[in-house]
Amino acid sequence: MTGPPAAVARVRVAVRRLLTELSPSGNADESPSSGDRLVLVACSGGPDSMALAAATAFVAPRLGIRAGLVTVDHGLQAGSAKRAATVADWARDAGFEPVEVATVEVDVTAGGPEGAARDARYAALTEAAQRLGASAVLLGHTRDDQAETVLLALARGSGPRGLAAMPRKRRKFRRPLLDLPRADTVRACRDLELPVWDDPHNTDPAYARSRLRAVMPVLAETFGERFVANLARTATLVAADNDALDAYAAEVLAKASHGTLSAELLEPNLKLGPLNAARRAVRTRALRAWVLSEGAEADALSYVHIEAMEALVMNWRGQGPVFLPGNVTVWRERNRLRLRRTEP
Template sequence: MAYSSRLRQAVGEVRKSFDRAGIEMADARFAQHGKHDTDPDAPLVMVACSGGRDSMALAAVAHIVCSSMGLRCGAIIVDHNLQKGSGDVAAEAAQRCEVLGLNPVMVRNIRVQETGKGMEAAARQARYEAIVDKAHNLDAKAVLLAHTEDDQAETVLIGLMRSSGIDAVSGMPERFNRDGVLFLRPFLALTRAQTTGICEDLDIDWWDDPTNGEYEDRATVLPRDFPLRSRVRHSLLPYMQEFNGGNLKSHLAQSSALIRADKDYLDSQADGVAKRTVSCESMKGVAASYGAVQSDDVLAVRINAVQLSHEHESIRWRVIVRALSILDIEASSRHVQAIDQLIMQWHGQGPVTLPSCYSAFRKNHVIRLCQDS
């Protein structure tokens, strides 16, 4: 069949994503003309599929690309059990992936436990855990996520509402590693309209999640009991696009890519400084440098305040956040700035109180982060 322009672009974006991630052809014969069968033990790429239009389009395109490179292409569908009939939705998504030719295709049934951060965050955490576990079991080279340019624009706006600084507007990375599994987002340059068109081109059915507000008779403004992302998608972004008079979604997504380059540079600099200025006290009483000990074995974290005082504040704050993250302390910007005061304007003041019964106390040139007990 002749590929539409949007399908050709999608194929190109997946190929570029594979190239950047170092995913190569399984065998030199796939560079030659003609049809070649994929080996049963060829490297495996998995698609995280919800059954929606974006992930169904990605499943189809990924299968096309993987077949041309001699790679196996599979799919994993996670049933969160949060909506009535979710099992049927997952089973239908799996059947559609199988019809497309993906193999293996599997459904993971999970139970989402509220952790105090909201059900949306809890579901995301449980979903990633299930995908990572299966990717490890199958020795997958990568897992593909179907986030689009629209998702990126929504993420930037949500970041502005919930946080501050360049991290808030840097959006989602095209590539990241989670617990030893490589995740790729090859569709960040494609719009939701394009993924819808790809499904139509290939005669693929999809499922629309009702909590995303995807129904024809919806009001102009979604009720507040809908998830924030749905309200941003259907109420805020359309208003802003009309007000702006241009393609605001594309502008937000492209800006986030430029900002992410700045963020990545600052993060790399902060990592180097953290290795020189942050150390850990393990449960066994052994001191270890930053990144050299598991967080569940850390009793306290030490920051060399004198050495860190010579760095720019943007680096200092990032190093402080890294020190807090070792102990899984979810501190606010107010806590970070208070610890920075212990570095830059210390005059014998008392400890900084942190969440989860932790505190930061300076003695001489060292700031120690530990639980109060």
């Protein structure tokens, strides 16, 4: 008996591994409620998400898992509504249920079109998952996407969090194809004769990722065939280091926070002693985690903000408060950092 083509098989194995991990027992077939479990595939109609969708349509029913699909219409290109409808029609024919088209409005003035479209897309997918009760949303990012994200982070000076690139799982989002090259998804679509849409934005030089994709073959030729895989591995290694440092930072933050609220200090505050004693990489993470927990805006919180807060701890010269995005203010008062959040 002849099995599926090699690329198709690799994509299916990756999806099956992810769907099996979603089961508390480690095996979806052994879960008594597996028939009620719903996963959603985010599908643009491109080769990565189409290969993912086709694999999920094949694997999920065999594990007793329901598979739905959401395609997002950003409205940024002529014919986008028709494209979304075509993807939805294919998904229904492939057995997905439910199938939804999420039409979003993208504010292209807020952080550029790439970032704005991404934010709108993730918001729509999150809303759909919550409303439908999905246990996970599957995304089609590949090893090539991961490598590109690492290089973009390097170019932007993003630090370890940026170099960790895209996590395999975050909240309800899962990326089962991060270990597979883009060539596998393209080949799987050809082998299965799937209707694939080539997004013109992927080759538009107005977008940084598109410009990077144009030179990736040159970089791979220069540094060898393992170039993309090595970049993706870097993301995995840095992510593990980040997890360890974040755990240490949580311990420092707990010590600095312990017993800090009193009748005299009703606002959030930290004792400086535990922060002084910590290594810089741990201390800055603790400060970041603290202000985020108190309402600072993560997307707008920058290296400059963290440096200014650390200076309050380690280089105190009587400087004034640090103003953070999200209407959060941090200042030093004797042996403590204090924080206040005001309404806009």
